[in-house]
Amino acid sequence: xxxxxxxxxxxxxxxxxxxxxxxxxxxxxxxxxxxxxxxxxxxxxxxxxxxxxxxxxxxxxxxxxxxxxxxxxxxxxxxxxxxxxxxxxxxxxxxxxxxxxxxxxxxxxxxxxxxxxxxxxxxxxxxxxxxxxxxxxxxxxxxxxxxxxxxxxxxxxxxxxxxxxxxxxxxxxxxxxxxxxxxxxxxxxxxxxxxxxxxxxxxxxxxxxxxxxxxxxxxxxxxxxxxxxxxxxxxxxxxxxxxxxxxxxxxxxxxxxxxxxxxxxxxxxxxxxxxxxxxxxxxxxxxxxxxxxxxxxxxxxxxxxxxxx
Amino acid sequence: xxxxxxxxxxxxxxxxxxxxxxxxxxxxxxxxxxxxxxxxxxxxxxxxxxxxxxxxxxxxxxxxxxxxxxxxxxxxxxxxxxxxxxxxxxxxxxxxxxxxxxxxxxxxxxxxxxxxxxxxxxxxxxxxxxxxxxxxxxxxxxxxxxxxxxxxxxxxxxxxxxxxxxxxxxxxxxxxxxxxxxxxxxxxxxxxxxxxxxxxxxxxxxxxxxxxxxxxxxxxxxxxxxxxxxxxxxxxxxxxxxxxxxxxxxxxxxxxxxxxxxxxxxxxxxxxxxxxxxxxxxxxxxxxxxxxxxxxxxxxxxxxxxxxxxxxxxxxxxxxxxxxxxxxxxxxxxxxxxxxxxxxxxxxxxxxxxxxxxxxxxxxxxxxxxxxxxxxxxxxxxxxxxxxxxxxxxxxxxxxxxxxx
Numbered sequence: 001x002x003x004x005x006x007x008x009x010x011x012x013x014x015x016x017x018x019x020x021x022x023x024x025x026x027x028x029x030x031x032x033x034x035x036x037x038x039x040x041x042x043x044x045x046x047x048x049x050x051x052x053x054x055x056x057x058x059x060x061x062x063x064x065x066x067x068x069x070x071x072x073x074x075x076x077x078x079x080x081x082x083x084x085x086x087x088x089x090x091x092x093x094x095x096x097x098x099x100x101x102x103x104x105x106x107x108x109x110x111x112x113x114x115x116x117x118x119x120x121x122x123x124x125x126x127x128x129x130x131x132x133x134x135x136x137x138x139x140x141x142x143x144x145x146x147x148x149x150x151x152x153x154x155x156x157x158x159x160x161x162x163x164x165x166x167x168x169x170x171x172x173x174x175x176x177x178x179x180x181x182x183x184x185x186x187x188x189x190x191x192x193x194x195x196x197x198x199x200x201x202x203x204x205x206x207x208x209x210x211x212x213x214x215x216x217x218x219x220x221x222x223x224x225x226x227x228x229x230x231x232x233x234x235x236x237x238x239x240x241x242x243x244x245x246x247x248x249x250x251x252x253x254x255x256x257x258x259x260x261x262x263x264x265x266x267x268x269x270x271x272x273x274x275x276x277x278x279x280x281x282x283x284x285x286x287x288x289x290x291x292x293x294x295x296x297x298x299x300x301x302x303x304x305x306x307x308x309x
Numbered sequence: 310x311x312x313x314x315x316x317x318x319x320x321x322x323x324x325x326x327x328x329x330x331x332x333x334x335x336x337x338x339x340x341x342x343x344x345x346x347x348x349x350x351x352x353x354x355x356x357x358x359x360x361x362x363x364x365x366x367x368x369x370x371x372x373x374x375x376x377x378x379x380x381x382x383x384x385x386x387x388x389x390x391x392x393x394x395x396x397x398x399x400x401x402x403x404x405x406x407x408x409x410x411x412x413x414x415x416x417x418x419x420x421x422x423x424x425x426x427x428x429x430x431x432x433x434x435x436x437x438x439x440x441x442x443x444x445x446x447x448x449x450x451x452x453x454x455x456x457x458x459x460x461x462x463x464x465x466x467x468x469x470x471x472x473x474x475x476x477x478x479x480x481x482x483x484x485x486x487x488x489x490x491x492x493x494x495x496x497x498x499x500x501x502x503x504x505x506x507x508x509x510x511x512x513x514x515x516x517x518x519x520x521x522x523x524x525x526x527x528x529x530x531x532x533x534x535x536x537x538x539x540x541x542x543x544x545x546x547x548x549x550x551x552x553x554x555x556x557x558x559x560x561x562x563x564x565x566x567x568x569x570x571x572x573x574x575x576x577x578x579x580x581x582x583x584x585x586x587x588x589x590x591x592x593x594x595x596x597x598x599x600x601x602x603x604x605x606x607x608x609x610x611x612x613x614x615x616x617x618x619x620x621x622x623x624x625x626x627x628x629x630x631x632x633x634x635x636x637x638x639x640x641x642x643x644x645x646x647x648x649x650x651x652x653x654x655x656x657x658x659x660x661x662x663x664x665x666x667x668x669x670x671x672x673x674x675x676x677x678x679x680x681x682x683x684x685x686x687x688x689x690x691x692x693x694x695x696x697x698x699x700x701x702x703x704x705x706x707x708x709x710x711x712x713x714x
Contacts, residue, residue: 059393059397060369060372061394062396062399062400074714140544141545144544144549145546146549146550146555148546163539163692252541253681254681256688257689257691258692258693274681280714
């Protein structure tokens with residue numbers, strides 16, 4: 001590997017092959033370098049470092065202490081961690097199922113020839129690009145127990161107020177409704193693209209065969225939309241496993257009553273940044289990785305099925 | 310020896326030539342009066358202060374900078390979680406060794422104690438404090454047929470038991486109004502008056518002792534008597550409850566004055582302040598420390614002494630309501646004014662009296678983490694109907710687990 005010094009000494013000589021090759025390819029490598037350099041510093045290094053960190057005890061500033069597998073043992077024995085997994089999955093189910101159904105309905109309505117379609121599409125997409133913190137504050141006021149809008153509305157119908165943000169299931173409903181509000185429009189835009197990809201002839205054929213709108217939805221739209229639905233399920237799974245800002249702003253770092261708003265990522269944040277247990281935080285991060293891999297495998301199996309048939 | 314001589318030589322020549330030493334400072338919004346910062350260079354000879362107001366998660370940024378060990382500021386603001394830095398006390402200069410001793414009597418003794426690591430190093434210079442008192446709505450007390458005058462209310466609420474019993478009388482007459490905001494605040498305020506705080510300086514867990522158990526039971530009692538609005542401090546619903554007269558009393562620190570005034574401007578004139586039940590306590594307050602990366606710690610200390618002199622603390626009180634830790638200020642005219650929001654009462658007299666009586670206590674690096682566990686279990690008592698006895702047992706188990714970590 002003395003080629004580097006060779007290159008440097010031979011640089012002036014136009015006849016050198018190595019020199020010429022370096023000269024020719026250097027600009028190309030240089031032009032793609034920013035991505036790799038930034039990824040190495042902010043992506044690869046933190047990932048590798050977090051493996052190392054998960055075997056240490058570190059308060060974020062002083063010395064690190066090697067603790068072997070202790071962080072992982074503590075993690076597996078932590079009732080809070082298991083509860084955070086259950087919470088995350090519960091919130092994911094309560095939010096994703098109604099959200100995707102709602103998105104499909106909205107997509108259908110947007111696909112119909114109505115006036116100002118573009119305006120509606122933008123309107124439904126807008127929640128997705130609104131700051132989550134701002135949204136969480138608004139939802140906090142909506143779901144507030146004593147002076148919340150929702151309870152005021154219930155009062156109109158003589159329904160007693162519900163302690164949304166101070167009961168375990170109320171917190172989950174509030175968080176799920178935020179996720180629904182934020183993502184229904186986004187997914188409906190994706191469904192809309194899927195709907196528009198279905199050839200109109202198929203609908204004509206099914207109409208000629210005597211199928212009503214419901215049957216053509218069931219036998220034409222849904223099967224052809226299947227890959228799109230799977231895509232939205234996968235993206236919502238990834239998003240659902242990473243829910244953090246909603247509970248953090250709505251009920252705080254501790255997850256509120258019964259810690260029912262404590263999601264996996266919130267637990268990581270609380271331990272690492274609230275309690276300065278960065279080694280433990282890294283271990284939680286890797287546990288999260290394992291869980292997400294497991295979910296991805298399930299998704300992958302679902303995706304594979306039609307091809308195998 | 311040679312080094313010292315060289316240093317003397319350099320410092321004397323620099324004093325002669327007047328090149329200024331740059332002192333960097335990190336602080337957060339509303340922790341130091343900005344006009345004071347602007348005046349430092351005029352009043353501290355040979356110093357060029359570069360102050361940076363750090364937004365966002367201040368503690369995380371400070372820790373990151375200390376972990377990196379480069380571009381660490383010279384002087385740093387440390388909040389009420391100062392004890393978190395005790396295991397890394399070596400990251401800071403011991404202020405005693407820099408000769409802070411002469412100024413020690415100017416500030417409250419217990420405030421210095423909060424900045425003293427178990428090894429004896431003083432890592433923080435006193436800034437503001439948060440003495441606690443009882444805020445209450447005189448108009449709602451009157452409606453419930455209770456006395457409204459601060460001295461009469463104080464006489465009826467001298468202990469926590471008295472305070473809770475008065476609450477029962479209040480609820481009998483005014484059941485639609487909540488007597489207090491949250492039971493975790495009761496726990497926090499009782500603990501804020503205690504000379505022991507869950508751990509001894511040598512690291513023994515004492516969170517199961519009579520002091521803590523009593524605080525826990527008082528909080529649970531407040532729930533059993535149905536006195537609590539169950540409103541987490543300072544969230545929108547808390548603000549709404551305060552503004553709508555749904556909460557009749559709050560035991561809180563002096564800085565909550567501003568929060569109540571901003572949450573409920575419509576209740577101006579209805580509030581009064583009496584000494585907190587159970588005695589003097591403190592909640593919150595901050596410090597200025599000098600990191601070991603500082604190349605001119607003596608001059609950094611001069612800067613701190615200027616920014617936190619009793620006179621400067623009075624300036625910060627006037628402009629941003631930071632309650633001084635220098636008791637000399639308490640007699641000043643600025644701190645003895647009738648306050649219209651509190652019906653013309655001079656509330657600082659109550660807070661100043663409390664400030665002077667707070668008992669010195671050792672706060673361990675774990676205090677916030679442990680408090681969170683007690684709060685979580687108390688929240689479950691309040692919201693999920695968990696029995697206080699069971700909650701207490703779970704709390705101790707969780708605390709021991711947390712400390713075994």
